[in-house]
Amino acid sequence: MTADHDSVATLAPPPPKRTAYGKETWKEIAFLLSNLFTALIGFVYAVVSVLLGVGLSVTVIGLPLLALGLGGARLVGRSERARARALLGLEIAEPSPLPARGGFFGWLWSTLKDPVAWRTQLYGLIRLPWGIVTFTVALVSLIVLWPVLPFIARGLASADRGMVRGLLSPSDELERRIAELESDRGVVVDTAAADLRRIERDLHDGAQARLVALAMGLGLAKEKLLDDPETAAAMVDEAHGEVKLALQELRDLARGIHPAVLTDRGLSAALSSVSARCTVPVKVTVELAERPAEAIEGIAYFTVSELLQNVSKHSRARSASVDVWRAEDRLLLQVRDDGAGGARFDGGTGLAGLAERLGAVDGLLVLDSPDGGPTTVTAELPWRSRPST
Structure with a gap:
């Protein structure tokens, strides 16, 4: 075998062998038998929460109820991922949490457009007929189809794995990145708004106030220029000092925005x-x-x-x-x-x-x-x- 073949073999080892009636098979059978119970709960929860929220959406409590139902759907999805992890050996990453948004309406909007929750509700709706089928087939196979039970269990469990991957896993990295970017966008907007308020406050309390006082001082100096030239000269001299301070404050403010150096x-x-x-x-x-x-x-x-x-x-x-x-x-x-x-x-x-x-x-x-x-x-x-x- 060449070095290239050796490296391929190292990178892609064959899957571990499993016996027909090993622990993996019995875990799959346990998953299939528990499908009916969990599918019934998921179906009832999805139907009641969605219909109740949509039906009352014409009232003020309808959309909040729908959002609460979607929030609970995330918990249902978490329990199903845990069951698949424990019995099917299926490692599914947990979806990113919803980005934090300020206020009631921010929470409401984020929850209503949460793709993870909606996919979990869909999972609950389609699982009931499948749960009935897998429970029935697994139970009958335990009684009368014992010789082929491991193959039946593996086939049905493989379909379950695909369903869990398709509906309960995060939408790859894109969904995580979108949630992060939405949260980061809020931080950037808040930071920019705070910087604008700081600049406005510095201008109002600093350079602007000083320039207003400077204009008033020069106006008084102008009035006294003919009657009291010495006082006018002193006021102009004071105004010159105010101009220097105002320029320094403006330089400091400009440095705070983006320094020229x-x-x-x-x-x-x-x-x-x-x-x-x-x-x-x-x-x-x-x-x-x-x-x-x-x-x-x-x-x-x-x-x-x-x-x-x-x-x-x-x-x-x-x-x-x-x-x-x-x-x-x-x-x-x-x-x-x-x-x-x-x-x-x-x-x-x-x-x-x-x-x-x-x-x-x-x-x-x-x-x-x-x-x-x-x-x-x-x-x-x-x-x-x-x-x-």
Whole structure:
């Protein structure tokens, strides 16, 4: 046998042999005999929950009842997958949970369009006649068809396996990904709305208020220009100072949206700039042969910026470090400090929100912060190359 044949044999070993009346056969017979009982329960549940919800849909309680019935169908599907796993040796992954949505109507809409629940209800409706057939055939075979019982059990169980796979398994990875993307979209929208509110608040309370005061001051100086030129000059001088402060506030606001140094010179220069504003000395090491996409670069910058703010506010550290590097198709960031440690995702440091924002772009945040320190936060982002110009 050649090496190629050996590798094929290693990758695709033959299925294990089973005896005619081994434990696998008896498990299949137990599954077939229990089909009638479980199919009856599933059929009654599907008919009652769907008809009741649809029939009362003209009232305010109809759709909530239908949604509750669909939620219960997920539990029915879970029990059937567990039965198939235990008796048929069929490993079926559990479907992804419904994405969390705020409020009653968000829950209602998510549940009513849940494909997993609807397929489970369909499974319950079509299982009753099949359950009667398999129960009857298995019972008769135990009594009068003993010699061919293992073959009958295997054939019927194979049909059951196909039915469970077709109706009770997740819709491959697509369904999981759709649920994740729906949840991530909500996080992105909420984050964008919060950023817009922050920018509006900063403009209203900062630069806008200062410019209004500046306009009023210049108006008063204009009135006093002829009558009291010394006072007018002092007011103009004060207004000049206000202009400088307003410009600085606008620069800070622009830096919070997207810093110019990041656009012009990349992550290394931008992170060196943000680390200089940290209250502890920070060593920055960026090892990137090329720049990632602008969006990924921006997320990386603001992630490090927020983590360094935590170092300044909470860590009681004497020094910190920032390391950035690429590993295959991922961009990795690591911020480490020698502070007191004890950081938690629910500790009011904003780490939970940061983890959600990274998750929305298929990123990851890992926290290692034992009591007494040190604290190490590692962020991982997808590497997306900057488009060629």
